Amino acid sequence: MKELVVLSGKGGTGKTSIVASFAALAQSKVIADCDVDAADLHLVLSPTVKETSEFWAGKTAAVDRERCTQCRLCQELCRFKAIHDFTVDPLSCEGCGLCYQVCPAEAIRMEDNLAGHWFISETRYGPLVHARLGIAQDNTGRLVAAVRQAALKVAAEHGFNLLLTDGPPGIGCPVISSLAGANLALLVTEPTLSGRHGLERVLGVCRHFGVPALVCINKFDLNEENSCHIEERCYAAGIPVAARIPFDNAVTEALVRGVPVVEYSNGSACRHMAALWGRVRQALG
Amino acid sequence: MIVSVASGKGGTGKTLVATSLALSLEDQGVQLLDCDVEEPDCHLLLRPTITENEAACVPVPAIDEARCTFCGRCSEVCAYHALAVLPQKVVVFPELCHGCGACAHLCPEKAISEVSREIGAVEVGHCGEIEFVQGILNVGEAMATPLIRAVKARAKKGGTVIIDVAPGTACPVVESLKGSDFCLLVTEPTPFGLYDLALAVETARRLYLPCGVVINRDAPGYSGTEDYCRREHIPILLKIPLDQHIAVLYSRGIALAQGMPEWRGRFLSILQDIRSLVGLRT
Numbered sequence: 001m002k003e004l005v006v007l008s009g010k011g012g013t014g015k016t017s018i019v020a021s022f023a024a025l026a027q028s029k030v031i032a033d034c035d036v037d038a039a040d041l042h043l044v045l046s047p048t049v050k051e052t053s054e055f056w057a058g059k060t061a062a063v064d065r066e067r068c069t070q071c072r073l074c075q076e077l078c079r080f081k082a083i084h085d086f087t088v089d090p091l092s093c094e095g096c097g098l099c100y101q102v103c104p105a106e107a108i109r110m111e112d113n114l115a116g117h118w119f120i121s122e123t124r125y126g127p128l129v130h131a132r133l134g135i136a137q138d139n140t141g142r143l144v145a146a147v148r149q150a151a152l153k154v155a156a157e158h159g160f161n162l163l164l165t166d167g168p169p170g171i172g173c174p175v176i177s178s179l180a181g182a183n184l185a186l187l188v189t190e191p192t193l194s195g196r197h198g199l200e201r202v203l204g205v206c207r208h209f210g211v212p213a214l215v216c217i218n219k220f221d222l223n224e225e226n227s228c229h230i231e232e233r234c235y236a237a238g239i240p241v242a243a244r245i246p247f248d249n250a251v252t253e254a255l256v257r258g259v260p261v262v263e264y265s266n267g268s269a270c271r272h273m274a275a276l277w278g279r280v281r282q283a284l285g
Numbered sequence: 286m287i288v289s290v291a292s293g294k295g296g297t298g299k300t301l302v303a304t305s306l307a308l309s310l311e312d313q314g315v316q317l318l319d320c321d322v323e324e325p326d327c328h329l330l331l332r333p334t335i336t337e338n339e340a341a342c343v344p345v346p347a348i349d350e351a352r353c354t355f356c357g358r359c360s361e362v363c364a365y366h367a368l369a370v371l372p373q374k375v376v377v378f379p380e381l382c383h384g385c386g387a388c389a390h391l392c393p394e395k396a397i398s399e400v401s402r403e404i405g406a407v408e409v410g411h412c413g414e415i416e417f418v419q420g421i422l423n424v425g426e427a428m429a430t431p432l433i434r435a436v437k438a439r440a441k442k443g444g445t446v447i448i449d450v451a452p453g454t455a456c457p458v459v460e461s462l463k464g465s466d467f468c469l470l471v472t473e474p475t476p477f478g479l480y481d482l483a484l485a486v487e488t489a490r491r492l493y494l495p496c497g498v499v500i501n502r503d504a505p506g507y508s509g510t511e512d513y514c515r516r517e518h519i520p521i522l523l524k525i526p527l528d529q530h531i532a533v534l535y536s537r538g539i540a541l542a543q544g545m546p547e548w549r550g551r552f553l554s555i556l557q558d559i560r561s562l563v564g565l566r567t
Binding site for chain 1: 293294295296297300323324326329330362364365383384385386387390391422424425426427428429451452453454455456457458459463475476477480481484487488491492506507529532533535536537538
């Protein structure tokens with residue numbers, strides 16, 4: 001089983017467009033969208049949902065006003081300032097349960113939290129596992145883990161040996177969770193100062209967790225000087241730059257039409273994405 | 286007035302808008318808080334002089350094993366599985382700890398104290414007259430929320446505060462948005478942009494925040510975003526065109542309001558519109 005995770009650090013560099021094209025090019029694989037709180041891959045792959053599962057994680061406190069004696073102990077002890085006027089704000093409550101434990105009137109209950117849903121779907125390109133985290137929810141990393149586990153199970157059922165994951169932006173818990181089990185991380189960057197900065201940080205996460213990385217510079221001709229800086233930096237650190245994809249309007253046009261770039265045009269971005277897939281497949285072994 | 290700049294989708298131009306808003310107000314007194322603590326990048330456009338760097342810490346349990354009877358109560362009450370009690374040892378998993386204090390408070394032997402664990406830093410400085418604060422989460426740290434709280438604790442009352450928010454809709458975004466007067470949502474006119482915009486609007490509405498939209502990289506060909514805003518009665522406060530010159534300036538780390546000063550007036554107008562919209566609601 002080989003797992004490829006596509007990350008970026010900074011958002012908006014082109015992860016999802018690239019994963020969608022890989023989905024069209026790769027054989028015998030399961031696709032996972034681990035960008036669970038702003039999942040977009042389904043907009044290009046047009047899935048038919050076959051199975052929906054509820055994601056329950058954590059708890060939220062609730063005060064029974066009839067039993068509450070207004071002693072204020074819960075309000076004083078809550079580290080997250082989630083209780084005001086003897087009412088719990090579910091957006092601030094982190095479900096620690098301290099209020100429930102200390103309430104002398106036993107007026108607080110902890111309720112299980114429906115934090116989101118995840119889906120096993122069919123697409124033209126094979127099975128897709130994706131999710132929708134509820135608004136303002138915590139436990140993002142756990143939902144990412146659930147998506148990944150479900151995708152591995154689907155892969156085993158189909159006899160597939162490749163998991164292709166569209167990762168989230170940033171470096172926090174959803175990114176860390178998506179890297180668990182990854183054989184290779186493809187880091188998509190852009191030649192802007194923000195892109196370079198984001199690349200450094202997400203490279204740091206990959207190093208921290210021992211995941212080898214390849215870099216792709218997307219829209220490289222936007223600023224060739226920055227692109228050269230990125231290449232020099234990667235070369236000095238022994239990280240292969242697997243592609244430099246030029247800016248191509250076809251990428252946005254394909255997105256608007258809801259199809260992968262490699263199916264929409266055979267222009268420059270398309271050819272570079274296909275070549276990138278070849279290199280990635282080789283690196284995966 | 287506190288204006289949060291958010292998006293849902295990453296890469297739409299939040300930082301471009303947040304820094305340009307701050308620059309447009311620089312002679313009127315403004316503070317910019319970069320709450321995208323996983324990937325703070327306002328500093329790349331503003332190049333502030335940093336005058337203070339303070340470690341941001343969270344409390345984690347420390348067990349006094351001389352007092353501990355290994356009763357297991359701490360592990361039982363911990364909602365995050367951050368403590369495991371073995372026959373003669375208690376193991377703490379600090380990266381799972383949310384710092385709620387339940388274990389320390391409830392230990393029957395008073396054998397748990399709390400020590401500080403560093404998760405990142407808060408930096409304070411200025412860029413000209415703009416007051417600047419950013420949070421930088423340490424690489425390998427999972428939780429952004431406590432650091433975002435530490436950044437927001439530096440917000441000054443009375444003036445205008447612009448907050449650059451992380452992408453998405455999860456709890457770091459909610460923590461950043463809480464307490465704002467207005468949520469300015471930056472989007473791009475594509476199906477990805479629209480889908481995530483709708484999620485971001487839902488998040489802002491959950492917090493009872495009035496919203497407005499900035500469409501960045503605007504070009505003809507997709508009307509979904511404008512149709513959505515019209516249906517939902519969300520004002521479109523600015524459109525920034527798809528323009529290679531703007532993209533190149535950004536790639537060089539030059540803020541729009543600096544590289545093309547004619548835009549300052551337009552960003553000032555957004556703020557005036559926001560003031561009216563906030564005023565109408567209160």
